[in-house]
Amino acid sequence: MAGGIWYSVHRDSTRVRRSRTREIKTEGRRSLLTKKSVWVLADVHALPEVYGKVLDAKQRLASGSASTAAEAARSAGLSRSAFYKYKDAVFPYQQDTAGKLLTAHLLLLDRPGVLSMLLSAFADAGANILTVNQNIPADGTATVSISARIDRLTVTEEAFLASLQALPGVEKITRAVISQGEI
Secondary structure, eight states, X not given: OOSSOOOBOOSOOSSOOOOEEEEEEETTEEEEEEEOBOXXXXXXXXXXXXXXXXXXXXXXXXXXXXXXXXXXXXXXXXXXXXXXXXXXXXXXXXXXXXXXXXXXXXXXXXXXXXXXXXXXXXXXXXXXXXXXXXXXXXXXXXXXXXXXXXXXXXXOHHHHHHHHHTSXXXXXXXXXXXXXXXX
């Protein structure tokens, strides 16, 4: 690998990993490149053929049309070693499972337990909170922004927002944005 950009794609960004380096020669000089997790979303046709074959083999395993990794790799036209090399780094993107996100901006009364009650309402409805930002209270109220995944809500989005508005201490929901997630 001489003179080029070196990158890697990893799925599991929650696991703590040591940063690894690889020494390569670039035009007579030595250089160290740090291997970091980098996420990309690319059309499989724009990538080397091996990535598409790995996805095909993984799909065959998941569907049960292949019972072993060797059988899945062989039927996808891929060597078993190539499959094992890339299987933990290549995953299909599924738009319908990317997750809906809600970002809600609320005005809360400055009373003990109001924010706690609000966060409990998110959890009780099946929302997964990603971020919470509360400003310092002024004039008896505080603005709060909460971002959450809402693809597993136990009620409709409208009913969820109405239940938040009805909570004691919630003065008003100043803005609510629902979008398809990319996190």
